[in-house]
Amino acid sequence: MPDKRPRGYQPGWKPRAHTVQLLTAVERVLARYAAQLPLTIRQIWYALVSDDVLAKQERTYKRLVELCGMARRSGRIPWEAIRDDTETAAEPVAFTGVTDFQQAQLEAARAYRLDRQAGQPARIELFCETAGMVPQLAAVAEPFGVPCYSGSGYNSLPGKRGAARRAAEGGHAAVHIMVISDWDPSGLHLFTALAEDITAFAATDAPGIPFTFERLAVTEDQVTELGLPTAPVKATDRRSFAGTSTTQAEALSPAALAGIVHTAISRHRDPDALDAVLAREHAERQALLHDLGHGPH
Template structure:
């Protein structure tokens, strides 16, 4: 392989020449792009700096002498009465690139400290329009493919029986639990089950039979749990419990649909335009923090707290695979921090305790991350202090971790995360996150985020006014 010889022409753009101040012209587009950036105090500071140290960086100008980078330096030099200005000249000219000039200016000012408004204008200039025609054509090509479908007739009836009068007390207790936890919707059946155990209702009204009233009380067993599943199904179909109140996170769904018309699309785009800004509140924190949950039922409980603090949150659904640890390691490296805390929420059972240890070992040994471990729940202290109801399923003796679990805990009993009240779990997570943070730095970031959000609101308001004209 032959190497190309470097010549003087390769450094042509780095050559500094001196040009009379009167010949250097500001780019009119600079004001449209960045607004009036001539803050008086900043200009005074810049003038003072040039007086003390000289001009560290020459002004960059186009072939036809328009400033590409250095508008503030130009103003400062004018105040100092400088007649010959050091510049680096580019071969590109404004006259031949009028339509592209704002975008070119943005490319030559990446080092500038910018407000959200400046960043927005730059982003709009860099945005290339999607080729909607090509996208639609590819979609239509797929639609033209010949497909043969065979339909099988189904004549089986499906009926949901009404809730009997005898189950009304049971229904009342269930509705009370569901309504009290509305902030955590959608709930899981498992979560409702454990809340019912705090004040067990009768599964059915007592009638003279071979069963006693005590036999009909809701218990921590499979029979009661299956009765709850059946009742919740009836309650939702007959409008006693909202369909939105309960979800099955183990069966994800995806809605693929288009828009009714252009107006529908524009309305959706504008409703979210410049909304939802969040500053990374963890960027200046001393430690990298992440939260790991064992199961999907934690999403609506721990997820909002992690969002508030800008802390990464992931669900293992059991033991995590290699891609999960790869992504955690990548986030830790990108954070630029030297230490990490992993907060883990898992069941108190052989797998739940072991997977937390496996997580720490994986990060320490396989990814060389100095990570500390904080167990959010379930813990032995929580079991005792809150008198948590054990899972009606004991630890499985077929598990390879069964013997160790029994040896270390002294029992085959297990406890699920759903036994912990959601509000309690959220409070514990807040405390765990804040224990690993510098709260003064956090409060300063919150204040800056509010200032940025206010500026974005003003920009959005101005744009809406312009569009209405």
């Protein structure tokens, strides 16, 4: 029997009235968090749950996935507004000719930047449990030169070893790892395993460099203070957990998450050191552009 599911673009899609209402609510969420786009579908779902548009049930999430798919196929929701992490790509670098290559050099010069963590008392790295949140976190962390990593759940062994090796090569006296994970047994175990494994690798790969670890979110206090939706602890999960309910990190509004990350990074930065790096970065960028014939004379 042929598959009747929609394929390709669907410009002629005509949703029913109740679907239009839900779609309008989705568009309101995307507009509300325009500064944090792209969002994951689960983040949109949690926002709709908080807005009392949807019940916190798995069936409403599945319905939302189907709705967003059709809305993107039809052109009503921009493809770029929603974060997808199911595709892995490896594309070769190529140019159409010399002019294209020269334009790429110009763009590279305009994007020139230094290590904005240079001169700071400690190198900061940001880890998150959900890969789909990386672009939002990176938008906050990038101006500080702070990298963001995710293992889509439990961080990989090479990823944890990589943190120790970066510390050895980075020239910083200390490293501070910030973590965002769910408030549940898995999220807390992820944090503990990350801290223990990185510390153990660092004992060999970066001896003498102290590591500190901080869970930025989700915390039990944040669940209460922000009124985040919760779910019962799974009866089959026997790991120790102090909480009485669970909350996913994607339940945090994108704006609240951005504020938490920005505040935490700022608390650990020397603003004078950052300003010095930015001033040097600007001067060197202008020199590069001048050499390419595009800077001030």
